Amino acid sequence: MASIIRKELKLLIKGKGNFFFLILMPMLFIALFGAVFSGLGNSTVAIDYVNQDNTALTRTFLHDVGSIKGFALQEEPASSLASQIQKVKDGKTASLLVIPKGFGARLESGDGSAALRLYVDPTSDSVSGPIESALNGVANAYRMKRIASVLVAAGRSPNQIGQILRSPIAIHTVSVSGSGMTMLDQVVPGYTVMFVFFIILSMMRSFLGEKESGMLSRLRTTSLRPWHYLIGMWIPAIIAVLIQCVILLAFGHFVFGIHLGDLTAIALLVISLAICGTGIGLAISLLVRGENQGRGITMLIAMGGAALGGLWVPSQLMPPIVQTIGRFTPQYWAQQGFQDVMLRGGHVGSTWQMMAVLLAFRVIGLMVALLRFRSFMRTATN
Amino acid sequence: MEAVLEVQDLTKSYGGSQALKGLTFSVRQGACFGLLGPNGAGKSTTMKIITGIVEADGGSVRILGKSIKKDGRQVRKFVGYVPQNITLYEKLSARDNLAFFGQMYGLQSKELDFRIDEVLQQIGLFNRQREPVEKFSGGMKRRVNIAVAMLHRPKLLILDEPTVGIDPQSRNHIFELINSLKEEGVTVVYSTHYMEEVEALCDDVAIVDHGDLIAHGSLADVLSRFGHSVVYVESPGFEALVPEVMGGSVSRQGAGWIIDCESPVNTMKGILDLAAARSVEISTMGIRRPSLESVFLSLTGTSLRD
Numbered sequence: 150m151a152s153i154i155r156k157e158l159k160l161l162i163k164g165k166g167n168f169f170f171l172i173l174m175p176m177l178f179i180a181l182f183g184a185v186f187s188g189l190g191n192s193t194v195a196i197d198y199v200n201q202d203n204t205a206l207t208r209t210f211l212h213d214v215g216s217i218k219g220f221a222l223q224e225e226p227a228s229s230l231a232s233q234i235q236k237v238k239d240g241k242t243a244s245l246l247v248i249p250k251g252f253g254a255r256l257e258s259g260d261g262s263a264a265l266r267l268y269v270d271p272t273s274d275s276v277s278g279p280i281e282s283a284l285n286g287v288a289n290a291y292r293m294k295r296i297a298s299v300l301v302a303a304g305r306s307p308n309q310i311g312q313i314l315r316s317p318i319a320i321h322t323v324s325v326s327g328s329g330m331t332m333l334d335q336v337v338p339g340y341t342v343m344f345v346f347f348i349i350l351s352m353m354r355s356f357l358g359e360k361e362s363g364m365l366s367r368l369r370t371t372s373l374r375p376w377h378y379l380i381g382m383w384i385p386a387i388i389a390v391l392i393q394c395v396i397l398l399a400f401g402h403f404v405f406g407i408h409l410g411d412l413t414a415i416a417l418l419v420i421s422l423a424i425c426g427t428g429i430g431l432a433i434s435l436l437v438r439g440e441n442q443g444r445g446i447t448m449l450i451a452m453g454g455a456a457l458g459g460l461w462v463p464s465q466l467m468p469p470i471v472q473t474i475g476r477f478t479p480q481y482w483a484q485q486g487f488q489d490v491m492l493r494g495g496h497v498g499s500t501w502q503m504m505a506v507l508l509a510f511r512v513i514g515l516m517v518a519l520l521r522f523r524s525f526m527r528t529a530t531n
Numbered sequence: 532m533e534a535v536l537e538v539q540d541l542t543k544s545y546g547g548s549q550a551l552k553g554l555t556f557s558v559r560q561g562a563c564f565g566l567l568g569p570n571g572a573g574k575s576t577t578m579k580i581i582t583g584i585v586e587a588d589g590g591s592v593r594i595l596g597k598s599i600k601k602d603g604r605q606v607r608k609f610v611g612y613v614p615q616n617i618t619l620y621e622k623l624s625a626r627d628n629l630a631f632f633g634q635m636y637g638l639q640s641k642e643l644d645f646r647i648d649e650v651l652q653q654i655g656l657f658n659r660q661r662e663p664v665e666k667f668s669g670g671m672k673r674r675v676n677i678a679v680a681m682l683h684r685p686k687l688l689i690l691d692e693p694t695v696g697i698d699p700q701s702r703n704h705i706f707e708l709i710n711s712l713k714e715e716g717v718t719v720v721y722s723t724h725y726m727e728e729v730e731a732l733c734d735d736v737a738i739v740d741h742g743d744l745i746a747h748g749s750l751a752d753v754l755s756r757f758g759h760s761v762v763y764v765e766s767p768g769f770e771a772l773v774p775e776v777m778g779g780s781v782s783r784q785g786a787g788w789i790i791d792c793e794s795p796v797n798t799m800k801g802i803l804d805l806a807a808a809r810s811v812e813i814s815t816m817g818i819r820r821p822s823l824e825s826v827f828l829s830l831t832g833t834s835l836r837d
Contacts, residue, residue: 152634156620156627163622363616370582370612371635372604530585531616 153373153381157355161389167351171393175344176400182336183405193221196280198246201227204253211248213290217283234268243273244280259295334408337401338487339460342480344397345390345422346451349430352386353443356434356525365529375526379518383431390423410490414497417504418486425479425507428514435521454480482506535560535687535718536581541590543576543742550576552742553590558687558735563709563719565733565750567726567827573742574722575615578691581720582612594687608637611680615691617672621665625656625675628664629682636683643682650678653711655704670701677705681712688712689720694728706732726823736823740831750823757830758821762790762798765815772805787815 161167196214200207215222225233225245236242247266255263267284269277293314300310359365368378398415401407409415429450437443455461457471458480464472475481486503489495536558543551551573558564568574579585581592583603592599594606619628626647633643651657654674656667664672677693690709694702709719709732721733729736729750736753738746746753762779765787766772773781778801779792792798795818806813 152631156623156631159627160620160622362618363614364618364620366579366584367612367614367618368635369584370607370610371632372607372637373635527586530579 150377150381150384153378154384157382157385158388160355161351161385164351167389170347170350171344171389172396175340175393175397178340178344179337179397179401180404182340183333183401193219194276194279195221195223196246196283197223197225197233197242197244198248199225199227199230199233200248201230201250202248202252206253206256207248210252210256210287210291213287214283217286220280220283237268237270240270240272242270243276244269246280246284256291333401333405334488334492335463337398337405337407338484338491339455341394341397341401342422342458342483342487343451343455343460345393345426345483346429346454346480347447348386348390348393348426349433349447349450350444351389352382352427352430353434353437353440353447355382357437357440357443360525360529361531363531365526366531369526369529375522378526379431379522383427386427386430387423390426391419394419394423408491410492410494411496414490414495414500415487417497418483418490418500418507421486421504421507421511422479422483425483425511425514428511428518429479430514432514432517432521435518435525454478457481459484479507479510533560534558535595536564536720537591537593538577538581539591539593541577541580541592542588543573543580543585544588550742551580551587551590554739554742554744555590556737556744556747558718558720560718561713561716562734563713563721563732565729565736566720566722566739567729567736567823568739569724569831572739574739575691577739578612578689578720578722582610582689583607608683609686611683611685611688613677613680613688613690613693615695617669617676619664619672619675619679622663624661624663625651625667626660628675629678632679633682638683646682646684650681653681653708654678668698668701670697670704673697674701674704674708677708681708685717687718687720691722692724693721694723694725726827730823738827738830745830746826754821754823754826758823758826759791759793760795760818760820762792762795762802763815763817763819764788764790764802764813766806766811766813768809768811769806769813772802772809772811775805777801789819 198211200211211222214220230247233242233245237245245268247268249264249266252263252265255261265284267277267281269281297310297314300313305313359368365378398409398419402409433443433446433450437446457475458464458478459467459472459475460480464475464481464484467475482503486495486500486507489500489503493499534557538554538556541551541554542549554573554577566574566577576585580587581594581599583599583606586600595609597606599606620631623631629647629650630643633646638646647660648657651660654677656671656674656678659667659671664675667675673693673695677690680688680690694705697705706728709721712719719732721729723729733750735749736746737744738753746757748756763784769788773788776790776798778794778798779790782789782791790798790802799816799818802816803813805811
């Protein structure tokens with residue numbers, strides 16, 4: 150068995166494609182998405198506006214809008230209003246705020262509402278929606294100010310005014326995790342977990358290659374015990390995944406500064422994930438009839454599991470039905486485990502459930518592999 | 532002499548087609564046994580059953596008196612198998628390949644190192660042992676392919692078409708290798724398309740066609756039983772004598788003539804008498820022994836390489 154392990158490890162090292170697929174490509178993905186998302190926490194949404202009024206009150210209003218965290222005002226010349234509206238129509242700009250002439254005077258008079266126009270591109274809800282909410286927030290603040298001034302005029306004390314204007318619902322935001330989450334905390338464990346499942350391709354190529362080349366039938370003429378062969382082919386894949394995870398997580402830690410948390414818990418999660426991914430790889434390798442079929446199934450497991458398991462976007466942001474389906478993927482449990490340790494300061498005690506689920510997937514994979522192994526060996530007659 | 536390999540009533544079907552129809556033969560100890568047959572005759576199936584790769588539908592295979600079915604693991608220690616395809620790890624060096632297979636055959640540490648050195652010398656690749664196999668020529672790969680099966684000093688070495696597509700130098704190496712193994716007392720089962728290889732290497736032969744054994748015995752015995760000698764004549768005026776040659780059919784071959792006859796000596800005497808009577812000069816005359824090619828042709832009605 151040790152001979153097979155040594156041989157497989159040598160072949161894994163000498164196979165340049167393996168290094169690229171298992172190490173280099175995930176590093177490139179992490180580097181790419183890491184670079185893209187690393188500054189997302191500080192990014193702002195630009196509010197393009199045209200000021201046709203340009204009074205002191207208008208400038209105060211704009212100052213209030215510009216003070217909202219996460220938003221930045223960007224003035225466009227009043228003369229180019231038509232072309233700015235066209236830009237929104239063409240989808241080049243998500244929205245355009247127009248402050249019409251007379252806005253300040255109307256606001257000052259308090260006679261009715263001072264109207265603003267917000268042009269939006271309906272296909273850019275994700276940008277125009279927050280802008281609309283922000284403007285509503287500022288408008289609401291102005292409304293409160295007006296009510297307060299009416300109450301002052303009516304002779305109410307500041308305490309009374311405060312009580313009247315106090316919202317019946319108070320929201321207290323309490324951060325329960327050890328540190329705030331950034332997209333990098335999603336990307337680094339997410340892509341590490343995703344690329345672990347690409348080991349299935351390498352395993353399948355090894356098994357099918359040995360079968361089709363006649364190597365396996367030749368080995369069957371030696372003193373080799375079949376189960377030694379199975380385990381001998383499995384262990385190098387586990388070792389490869391362990392090395393892969395260590396390199397990728399270290400890359401995330403040292404290059405992007407992600408916090409790894411309890412290293413013992415991380416190590417146990419990595420081991421569980423390696424055994425799980427390769428266990429499934431073993432099953433697929435012995436089940437498929439050809440490389441093309443295997444490649445299709447691997448892509449389905451690796452990419453489908455990544456999408457459903459919340460490796461690309463946090464599971465919580467997905468529709469409930471997708472979240473439920475995602476729970477049936479090993480990727481979900483691996484990602485939850487990593488984030489529990491990295492973001493919420495989890496330890497072995499809090500991640501045992503994730504590890505248990507990963508090992509359950511391993512057991513299923515191994516059972517399928519064992520059921521297929523005899524037939525796989527018997528049909529190796531090339 | 533004791534039989535190392537006994538094959539009895541071997542049958543095997545693939546789907547509806549019967550690959551082996553009750554094959555029976557034996558191979559004596561120390562012999563080089565040639566298994567002949569055209570493509571699809573059942574040679575490879577027979578070899579794979581003998582090595583335990585394929586299970587027979589019926590019949591039995593005994594190696595050194597032990598059943599391949601019941602005592603497979605024990606039997607495999609005595610058998611070396613060289614498949615038709617080159618089954619080596621191309622990325623690994625020749626030495627790494629040999630080390631891996633040696634371990635698969637149960638060799639360890641010093642004994643393994645010693646045997647690797649020995650077989651590398653035997654196949655003439657000792658100086659290139661550290662190079663990856665992918666850099667070797669086809670012939671060199673074939674030599675390593677054979678060396679793999681020799682590491683554990685098998686008592687029975689089975690070679691399935693070991694010289695397909697190789698250069699003359701490698702072919703000579705392989706021939707020398709097989710002859711030296713024979714001298715060491717190793718029994719060799721050798722399957723090939725090349726008749727001249729069988730004639731050069733084998734003591735005994737079996738000819739298989741459509742899953743049937745159509746001839747089996749020592750090479751000399753098979754040649755004498757199923758082939759016959761012919762008379763070869765070279766003469767400038769022989770064409771005029773052809774209608775009068777008695778006792779056989781006459782055909783041209785190269786610069787001379789072949790007379791296929793029952794009694795070559797009497798035919799030669801008749802031709803000499805006829806030539807003397809017609810004053811025709813005979814420049815060359817002789818008896819040619821039968822070839823396996825002609826035996827095969829007469830038994831199956833087809834050339835082996837068709």
